[in-house]
Amino acid sequence: METVFNINNLNLFYGDNQVLKKMNLSIPKNKVTAFIGPSGCGKSTLLRCLNRMNDLIESCKITGDITYGNTNISEINPIELRTKVGMVFQNPNPFPMSIFDNVAYGPKCQGIKNKAALNEIVIEALKKSSLYDEVKDRLNANALGLSGGQQQRLCIARCIAMKPEVILMDEPTSALDPIATLKIEELLYNLKKDYTIVIVTHNMQQASRISDYTAFFLLGEIIEFNKTVDLFKNPQNKKTEDYITGRFG
Amino acid sequence: METVFNINNLNLFYGDNQVLKKMNLSIPKNKVTAFIGPSGCGKSTLLRCLNRMNDLIESCKITGDITYGNTNISEINPIELRTKVGMVFQNPNPFPMSIFDNVAYGPKCQGIKNKAALNEIVIEALKKSSLYDEVKDRLNANALGLSGGQQQRLCIARCIAMKPEVILMDEPTSALDPIATLKIEELLYNLKKDYTIVIVTHNMQQASRISDYTAFFLLGEIIEFNKTVDLFKNPQNKKTEDYITGRFG
Amino acid sequence: GEKEKTIKVYTRDTTSGTRDGFFSTIGFSEAVTDNTVLADGYVEVDSNGGMITAVKNDEFAIGYISLTSLETANVKGLSFNGVKPTEANVLNGTYALTRNFNYIVGNDFTNQTEAEIVEAFLAFLTTSDAKSTIISEGGITEINNEDPSWNDIKADYPISNKDNSEITIKFGGSTSVEKIAKALSAEFSAKCGNFIFEHNHTGSGDAYKRTQGSEKSGTNALHIAFASRDFKDSEEATLGTSGKICIDAIVAIVNKINDLDNITEVTMKKIYDGTITKWGEIE
Amino acid sequence: MPILLNWMDKLHKNKQFERKILTDNIVKNILFVVTILCASVIVFIVLFILLRGMSPFINGYEINGKIYTVDIFKFIFGTTWFKTPNLYGVGFIIVNTVYVVSLTLILAVPISVLTALFITRIAPDKVGKSISYIIELLASIPSIIYGLFGLGVITTVVKNLSNFFGYQSAGGISTLSSAIVLAIMIIPTITMIASTSIKAVSQDLINASLALGASPTQTNFKMVLKSARSGIFSGIILGVGRALGEATAISMVAGNSGNGPTFNFFDTTRTLTTTMLLGLKETTGLDYDIRFSVGIVLIVIIIGSNILLNFFNRKLEK
Amino acid sequence: MRRIKDFILNGITYVSSGIGIFILIAILVFIFRNGFGSLSMSLLTSDYYQTTYNTNIIDSTFYKLGDFEDPKIENSFFSETWGISLKNGNNVAGEKIVEINYVAVSSPFKSMNDVATGEKREIGKGYALSKIIMTNENDDFIMALAKDGAEEVVKKLEQATIITDMIASTGGGGIRGSLLTTLYLIILTLTLALPTGICAAIYLHEFSLNNRLTRFIRIMIDMTSGIPSIIFGLAGAVIFIPFMNGVINSNGGSIASGALTLTLILLPIIIKTTEEALKVIPVNYRSASLALGASKTQTIFKVVLPNAVSGILTATLLSIGRIIGESAALIYAVGTAIKDNVAINEKSTSLAVHIWSLMSGENPNFALASAIAIIIMIIVFILSISVKLISQRLNKIKVGN
Numbered sequence A, B: 001m002e003t004v005f006n007i008n009n010l011n012l013f014y015g016d017n018q019v020l021k022k023m024n025l026s027i028p029k030n031k032v033t034a035f036i037g038p039s040g041c042g043k044s045t046l047l048r049c050l051n052r053m054n055d056l057i058e059s060c061k062i063t064g065d066i067t068y069g070n071t072n073i074s075e076i077n078p079i080e081l082r083t084k085v086g087m088v089f090q091n092p093n094p095f096p097m098s099i100f101d102n103v104a105y106g107p108k109c110q111g112i113k114n115k116a117a118l119n120e121i122v123i124e125a126l127k128k129s130s131l132y133d134e135v136k137d138r139l140n141a142n143a144l145g146l147s148g149g150q151q152q153r154l155c156i157a158r159c160i161a162m163k164p165e166v167i168l169m170d171e172p173t174s175a176l177d178p179i180a181t182l183k184i185e186e187l188l189y190n191l192k193k194d195y196t197i198v199i200v201t202h203n204m205q206q207a208s209r210i211s212d213y214t215a216f217f218l219l220g221e222i223i224e225f226n227k228t229v230d231l232f233k234n235p236q237n238k239k240t241e242d243y244i245t246g247r248f249g
Numbered sequence C: 001g002e003k004e005k006t007i008k009v010y011t012r013d014t015t016s017g018t019r020d021g022f023f024s025t026i027g028f029s030e031a032v033t034d035n036t037v038l039a040d041g042y043v044e045v046d047s048n049g050g051m052i053t054a055v056k057n058d059e060f061a062i063g064y065i066s067l068t069s070l071e072t073a074n075v076k077g078l079s080f081n082g083v084k085p086t087e088a089n090v091l092n093g094t095y096a097l098t099r100n101f102n103y104i105v106g107n108d109f110t111n112q113t114e115a116e117i118v119e120a121f122l123a124f125l126t127t128s129d130a131k132s133t134i135i136s137e138g139g140i141t142e143i144n145n146e147d148p149s150w151n152d153i154k155a156d157y158p159i160s161n162k163d164n165s166e167i168t169i170k171f172g173g174s175t176s177v178e179k180i181a182k183a184l185s186a187e188f189s190a191k192c193g194n195f196i197f198e199h200n201h202t203g204s205g206d207a208y209k210r211t212q213g214s215e216k217s218g219t220n221a222l223h224i225a226f227a228s229r230d231f232k233d234s235e236e237a238t239l240g241t242s243g244k245i246c247i248d249a250i251v252a253i254v255n256k257i258n259d260l261d262n263i264t265e266v267t268m269k270k271i272y273d274g275t276i277t278k279w280g281e282i283e
Numbered sequence D: 001m002p003i004l005l006n007w008m009d010k011l012h013k014n015k016q017f018e019r020k021i022l023t024d025n026i027v028k029n030i031l032f033v034v035t036i037l038c039a040s041v042i043v044f045i046v047l048f049i050l051l052r053g054m055s056p057f058i059n060g061y062e063i064n065g066k067i068y069t070v071d072i073f074k075f076i077f078g079t080t081w082f083k084t085p086n087l088y089g090v091g092f093i094i095v096n097t098v099y100v101v102s103l104t105l106i107l108a109v110p111i112s113v114l115t116a117l118f119i120t121r122i123a124p125d126k127v128g129k130s131i132s133y134i135i136e137l138l139a140s141i142p143s144i145i146y147g148l149f150g151l152g153v154i155t156t157v158v159k160n161l162s163n164f165f166g167y168q169s170a171g172g173i174s175t176l177s178s179a180i181v182l183a184i185m186i187i188p189t190i191t192m193i194a195s196t197s198i199k200a201v202s203q204d205l206i207n208a209s210l211a212l213g214a215s216p217t218q219t220n221f222k223m224v225l226k227s228a229r230s231g232i233f234s235g236i237i238l239g240v241g242r243a244l245g246e247a248t249a250i251s252m253v254a255g256n257s258g259n260g261p262t263f264n265f266f267d268t269t270r271t272l273t274t275t276m277l278l279g280l281k282e283t284t285g286l287d288y289d290i291r292f293s294v295g296i297v298l299i300v301i302i303i304g305s306n307i308l309l310n311f312f313n314r315k316l317e318k
Numbered sequence E: 001m002r003r004i005k006d007f008i009l010n011g012i013t014y015v016s017s018g019i020g021i022f023i024l025i026a027i028l029v030f031i032f033r034n035g036f037g038s039l040s041m042s043l044l045t046s047d048y049y050q051t052t053y054n055t056n057i058i059d060s061t062f063y064k065l066g067d068f069e070d071p072k073i074e075n076s077f078f079s080e081t082w083g084i085s086l087k088n089g090n091n092v093a094g095e096k097i098v099e100i101n102y103v104a105v106s107s108p109f110k111s112m113n114d115v116a117t118g119e120k121r122e123i124g125k126g127y128a129l130s131k132i133i134m135t136n137e138n139d140d141f142i143m144a145l146a147k148d149g150a151e152e153v154v155k156k157l158e159q160a161t162i163i164t165d166m167i168a169s170t171g172g173g174g175i176r177g178s179l180l181t182t183l184y185l186i187i188l189t190l191t192l193a194l195p196t197g198i199c200a201a202i203y204l205h206e207f208s209l210n211n212r213l214t215r216f217i218r219i220m221i222d223m224t225s226g227i228p229s230i231i232f233g234l235a236g237a238v239i240f241i242p243f244m245n246g247v248i249n250s251n252g253g254s255i256a257s258g259a260l261t262l263t264l265i266l267l268p269i270i271i272k273t274t275e276e277a278l279k280v281i282p283v284n285y286r287s288a289s290l291a292l293g294a295s296k297t298q299t300i301f302k303v304v305l306p307n308a309v310s311g312i313l314t315a316t317l318l319s320i321g322r323i324i325g326e327s328a329a330l331i332y333a334v335g336t337a338i339k340d341n342v343a344i345n346e347k348s349t350s351l352a353v354h355i356w357s358l359m360s361g362e363n364p365n366f367a368l369a370s371a372i373a374i375i376i377m378i379i380v381f382i383l384s385i386s387v388k389l390i391s392q393r394l395n396k397i398k399v400g401n
Ligand SMILES: Nc1ncnc2c1ncn2[C@@H]1O[C@H](COP(=O)(O)OP(=O)(O)OP(=O)(O)O)[C@@H](O)[C@H]1O
Pocket: A014, A019, A038, A039, A040, A041, A042, A043, A044, A045, A046, A057, A059
C-alpha cells in the first residue's frame, strides 16, 4: 500500500494538556481515510497537524514526526505544504467575495495573474466539484448568496483549484442538511481517484459509506485502524465495538 | 386529596406557537410532584405559569385558568403570588452579594428592616436548607465563593426565607455533580412535610426517587398523571411506557 | 441692599501691560507683578475680553480695560478723579489713567534692504497718514499741522519706490498694540513696495527681548516690536530705535446697573488693596 | 528534459515560498516596530514633561537680572499660586482640583447611573434607544462648546442661585459652575459604560429576584445595580480621569483664584488644568516652564487616582 | 408603601434621563439663539481679516465733483460731492463699520488710485471705510474716521476736494482660514495616525503572542488614552515645535506640530477601534486563507483588511470628530493666532481653537463663537450618525456569521 503521510510516535500538547498520545498512522494514497471517535478525542487536532495549521496555535507543542512523501513536514515550508495539502472546514466559509474570486484566491496568492489561466483553473475546479452548472451564470455574484451545501462545494472547489495532492476535511457535512450532505458524499466519491482524502466525521454511516480506511480515536490515542469494511464488521478492539454499536459517545 | 393548584383547560401560546394544549392538572398539597417529558414539551413553561413568571414574556398569551387555593391566579397580585410560590432555577443563581444578604433579600423586599428579625429568618432558612453548618462562619462572604451545590442550596434557602407555601424547581440538580445532587434530594425529602414542591426533572431515577406524583408531558400535553409508583410501574399509556423505558427522548 | 454688597475686584494677569499701566498710575506699583497684595477674593482674568465678559456678568464688579474697547463693551466706564474718560481729556492731559504704546526696532540688520525699510517705517510713524491710522484703530494721538504726510517725505526714502515684495518684515510684541500694528504694517506695505509683513504678538515682554535683547538673533527675532508699557531700565534700547506711538487710556469699568460714575485715585487704590470692601463705603 | 523542467519548477516554487515567509517576517517586524513606537508614546510624553517640569526646581532662571530657582517644597504645599519673582505653589490647586472633581462626581454619578438604569431596564425599548443615542451625541460634543455653554448659561444660573442664598459670587464664575460643566461632560461617559454593565446583568438573576417577590423596581435598585456595580465603578473611574484632565471648558468658568484652597461653592477656583491653560503669555522662561511642573502634578494625580480607584474596584468585585 | 417607594424611585430615573435630554436641548437652543444670526455662506467662505486697500485720488483734473443725485436710501447718508452713500453697520465679527451702500455711476470712487499696485481700483458697494484723509481747496487737512459714524464721515467728505489717503476694506470675520486649517489638520493627522494605528492594531491582533511584552504594550497604549489632551499639548510644544522648526523651518507652533500632537492623541483610539473591527472578523476566514497556501501577509491584506473596512471607517470618523473638537492640545502645540493664509508650517486655528481665540481675545464675540459652534455641532452630529449607521452594519456582519 502506497502511503502519503506517515505519522510516527506523535505527541501533541496544548500547554500542559496532552491531546495526542504516541500516535502511529499511515495515510494511504488515493484513498478516503475517515477519522472517527467521540468528541474531544483529538481527530481535528491530528488533521490540523497534517498541513501544519497547528503551527498557528501558540500553546501547541509537538514531538515525534510526520513525513509527507519522504520529507519530514517540519522541513517543508508550511505555505508550500498547504498548497499541496488542502483543507475543508466544518462550517462552509467562503470569503465574502464573488464566487470567481473565491476559487481564484489560492492561485492568485501563488502569483498567477494571467486572466485566461485563472479562468481556466476556476472553471475546471468548479466542474470537478460539481458546482459549475449551478453557478456558471453568476460567477461574479457574492459567494455568501449561495446555499450552505453550495458554499461547502465552493470551498472544495477553492481547495481543488490549488491542485493539491491531499484534501483534509473536518466534518464537512455536519452543518448541512441531508440532501446537501448526499451531494458532497457523491462528490467525494468522484474525487477519490485523483486525490488522497482524509475526513473527520461524527456520522458512522457516513464513514462506512464513503471511506476506504477508518481510524478510531479515543482520548488522544488511535485504538484501531483498518479497512473500513473490516473495522465496522469485525472490530478487533472492545472499545471500537462499543463505540460503533452506539454504546457510548 | 387536598390540592394547591388547579389547572383548567390551559392553553399557552408564544406568539403563534401553541406550547401548552388544553392542560388539566391538580397539584396535591404537601407532596412532591414531578414533571417529566422530553425536551421542549412545555414543562418549564407550565411551571412558570404557576407563579406568573410568564407574565414577563411579552409574546406569551394564556387562555383557561389556574386557581391557587380558591382564587384565580390572574386575580392575585403577581408580586404577592411569588412570595407564596417560590422558585428555584436550573442554574444556581445567587446574587453577587454576601450569603446573608442573599437570604435576607426577599424579606427585605417585603419591608422587613429589623436586624434581629432578619437574622432569625436567615438562620432558620439556612438551617432548613441544611446549609447553615457549612456557612455559619462566613455569612458575610460573597455567595459566589460557594460551590455549585452550596449555591443551589443557598437559592433554596433564599426561597424558604420567604416562607412560601409552594416551591417550584426547574431541574434544580441538572447543573450539579452527583454528590451535590444527592444532598439536594435529601433536602427535598426533608422539606416536603412543610411545603408543596413541584419539580421538573430530566432524570427519571430522580423523579422516581423523590416524587409522590408524576406528570408526563409530551408536545404540550399531559399524557399521564399519577402516583409516581404507579406511573413508573404500570404506565397506562403506551407513550409513557416508551419514554420511561428509554425508547425515545 | 446694594450698598451692603462686596466689591468684586477683577484684575488682569501679571504679564499684562494694561495691568502695569493701571496699577502704576493709581499709585499701587506693588501690585503690578504681585497678586498677593490684592484685596481678598480678587479674580484674575487673562485678557481684555475676559475682563469685559466678567464685569458684564457681575453686578458688583470693578475692573479696568483699554478705552478702545469701552464703546462696544456694554459696561460702564468710570470718570477718574472727576474727569471723563474721553479722547479729548486724554489729549489735554486731564485724564490721568493712561499708558503709552511704544515701539522698538532692531539695532543691527545684516540685510541692507530690511534696514532701510525699518528706517522708512520709523519716518512713516511721524506722518499724518500713520497717526490717522493709529487714531482710527483706537490709539490716542494728535495730528499737528506740521506733521508731514507720507507723500511729502517719501522722496527721502528711495526704498519705497523699489519692489520689496521679496522682503519679509516681522512685527511682534504686545497683544494690546496688535490691532494698531497690523493696520500700520498693512498700510505701510502698500506704500513701501509691498513688503511681506508677519505678525507674531506674544506680549510686551518680548518686544525688547526679540529686537535687541537675548532673542534678537534667534528664530523668534523681530524687526519691529511694540510694547503697551514703557520700557524698563533693564530694556535699554539703542538711541533712536525706540519711542512712543500713541497713548492708550485705561478706564475703570463697572457693571451697567452700578450707579457709581466717578472714582478717585485714592479710592481706587483702597479698593484694590482691600481697605474698602463694600460698595457702600465709597463716598 | 521533463525531469529538468520539473526540477526547475520546483526550485522556482521553493524560492517563491521562501520569499513569502521572508515577507511575512519583514511585515511582522515592521508592524512590531510601529507598535513599539505607539506604545512608547507615553514614555516620551512623560519623559519630556518631566525634564521640562523639573527644570524650574533645578536650573536657574534670569529674572530682572537675577538668577532664581523655584522651591519645590513651597511649590507642592503652597497656598499661593504666584508671587514674583519665583514663588509658585500648587498645593491649594491640588486640593481645589480634588474638591471640584468630587463635587462633579456627586452631581454626575447619580444622574448617570439612574439614566443608565432607565435606558436599559425601565424605558420602553424605543425610548431607551433614543435616549442612549442622545447621550452618545452629548459625548461627542467638543469641550469648547461645553465651555461656551457654561459661560453663557450655567454661570448665570449659578449666579442667581448664589444670590438666592444671599452670597455674592463673581458673576457665577465658581467652583459650582466648574463642577456642573464637568458633570455635564462626564455624564455621557459614565452613563454609557454603566448601561453596558447593567445590560450585562444576567436575566437569570433578574428572574430569581422577581421570583422572590421583589417588584421590578426593587429588582432594579436592590439587585441589578449591585450586580453591575463593578462596571459602574469602571465608568466612574473613566469619568474621574476625564474630569481631572478637562481644560478648555472648565477654564472658561472656573475663575483664576490666586490662593486658596477654596471650599465655598460660589467662590472662584483654580484647578491644575486651568492653571496650565490660562495666562499663557510667556513662551519661554520660568513662567512657561512652571506649567510643565503643574503638568507633572496632573499626571501624578491622574495616574494615582486611577490606581487607587482601580484598587477599590477590585475590592468591590470581591 | 412599597408602591409609593417604587413610584418615587422610578420617577427619579425618569427625571435623571430627562436631564440628559434637557442639556442637549439647552445647548442647542443656546448656540442657535446666539449664533444663528451670524450664520451664512459668506461666513464659511470669507477671510477673517478684511482685505484692505490703500487708495487715493489726488489729481483733481481727472474727475468731476459735486451734484450727484441722492438715491435716498433709508438710514444712509449721501455725499453729493463724491456721489457715494454711506451707512453705519456691523461687520461679520460684530464690530461697527461705515459701509458704502451706493456709488454713483460717474463717482470718483469708481476709479481710485491703488497705492500698492499703482493701478485703478473701484471702491464700491459693500466696502467699509476706516479712514479718509482729505484736503479742501485751501489745502487744509481733513480727517474722517469710521468710528465717528457715517453721518460725520459724509459731512467731512462734503468739504473735501482731494482724497490723499483712504483705507477701505472688504469682507472679514469669516472662518475660511480656520475651516481650511481644520481640514489640513484632519488630512495631515489621519495620514500619519491611521496607517500607524492600523499597523499597530494588526500587529496586536494578528501577530502578537500572548506574552508579557504584549501585555505591557497594551498597558502602555491604554495608559496613553488616559492622558489628558492638555498634557499632549504640552508635550507637543516641547517635542514637536522645536522638531518642526528644524525640519520645515517653521517659526514656533505650526499646523504640522499640531498634527503630530493630534496623531499621538488619536493613536490609542484608532488602535482600539480597529482591533474591535478585527475581532469581529470570523477566525475561519483566516484559517481558510492560510489553508489555501496564502501567506500571513496575503491573508491580512486580501481577506482581513477588506473586511475591517467599516471598522476602520468608524475609527476614521471618530478621529475626525476628535480632531474637530480638540482645543486644549492645539492651544499649546499650534497657538491661537487666527489666520487666513493657511500654511502647514505656520500657526493658525482650527474651528474649536477659533472659538477659544474669539472668547479670550480683545473683543469676545459670543455671536460668532456660537455660529462656529453650530457648524462644529452639525459636523459632529453627522459624524456620529455615520458611526452609528456603520456600527449597525458591522453588527449585521457579526450576526450574519
Ligand atoms: N486551540 C486549542 N487550545 C487548547 N486546547 C485545545 C485547542 N483545540 C482543541 N483543544 C483541546 O484538545 C482536545 C482535542 O480537541 P479536538 O478538537 O482535536 O477534538 P475532536 O476530536 O476534533 O472533537 P470534536 O469531535 O468535538 O470536533 C480537546 O480536549 C480540546 O479541548
